Amino acid sequence: MxxxxxxxxxxxxxxxxxxxxxxxxxxxxxxxxxxxxxxxxxxxxxxxxxxxxxxxxxxxxxxxxxxxxxxxxxxxxxxxxxxxxxxxxxxxxLAPATVAEDGLMGMWALWAMTEVEPHSLSIAQHGPSPATLDALRGPFAVLDEALADGFLVSGRFTVADINVAEVVRYADGATELFKAAPRVKAWFEACRARPAYRKMWDAREKEPA
Ligand SMILES: N[C@@H](CCC(=O)N[C@@H](CS)C(=O)NCC(=O)O)C(=O)O
Missing domain, CATH: 3.40.30.10 (Glutaredoxin)
Incomplete structure (x- = not known):
């Protein structure tokens, strides 16, 4: 280190x-x-x-x-x-242990930023709309499938989960997306329950809105 x-x-x-x-x-x-x-x-x-x-x-x-x-x-x-x-x-x-894991973690970061963030950010800023919900149904189904082992890479919590969960968080207001993707819902809740996340979130809540 x-x-x-x-x-x-x-x-x-x-x-x-x-x-x-x-x-x-x-x-x-x-x-x-x-x-x-x-x-x-x-x-x-x-x-x-x-x-x-x-x-x-x-x-x-x-x-x-x-x-x-x-x-x-x-x-x-x-x-x-x-x-x-x-x-x-x-x-x-939390880091990649192999070049293959490195590739997967890079893939998930780019996926989150390109496939999810434009739409999830729109939900965070303006609330869900038929267009943003439509755009995210596919990526949420992909994510649900990818979470068969509980986490995105090699069945353990890694930086890939942090990167994707933080982008998915912007779509938090779109409950129907989470209902249709039960693994995403459970994974997202587990991510948000982590003490390190709570510490970040508590400090965030104390900042002026
Ligand atoms: N793709 C960049 C986006 C950075 C970005 O847009 N940050 C926002 C805050 S979350 C910002 O600095 N906005 C400032 C502004 O538009 O004045 C990243 O993930 O770091």
Whole structure:
């Protein structure tokens, strides 16, 4: 384990939650540098608030998005790529043990981001619509099938479950999707019951909405 102290730029009420959850799972110390989504702030923005359009943060992530992670000079953007990096660098059961597992964990991260997130995010922001429900029925059926062994990769809880559960969480309001996919429902509840998730969530609840 070579991860001493990583820095995460973001807030719990953002995709940084994915990285914070993993850091808690692994017991990795991290420094959270608060950077708030610009769209959540009302003008005039107080000078001491760093946000996604602050010039100081744009030097860290020119995309103007959170999260960003820094580890010993390495700067990474993209929440799910950050999680794959942290898991692999740390090692242990949440990380891939073989190249095949590495391939599967990468596949699930890309799958979540491309097949699920555009629609699940729309549900989180606007509530379920016939179009988003239609779009997610297929991916939920795929996920239900993939969870035959309880978790996504090799029947054990890994970073792949964190990455996919965090994207699926945005569709939490679409109860009919979970009803139609009982394994997804049970897996999602098990993920959310984990002490590391609860720790992340409790801190998130304490942040201003
Ligand atoms: N694909 C990126 C998306 C990052 C992203 O869009 N983050 C949102 C917060 S969850 C953001 O920074 N929004 C800021 C803004 O639009 O001003 C990732 O997963 O890290």
């Amino acid at each position: 070579n991860l001493r102290m990583i820095t995460i730029y973001g807030v719990h009420r953002s995709r940084a939650s994915r990285n914070i959850w993993l850091a808690h799972e692994l017991g990795i110390p991290f420094k959270l540098v608060p950077v708030v989504q610009h769209y959540r702030l009302k003008e005039p923005i107080p000078a001491d608030i760093v946000h996604t359009k602050s010039p100081s943060f744009l030097k860290v992530n020119p995309n103007g998005h959170i999260p960003t992670m820094e580890d010993n000079g390495l700067v990474l953007h993209e929440s799910l790529a950050i999680n794959l990096y942290i898991a692999k660098k740390h090692g242990g059961p």
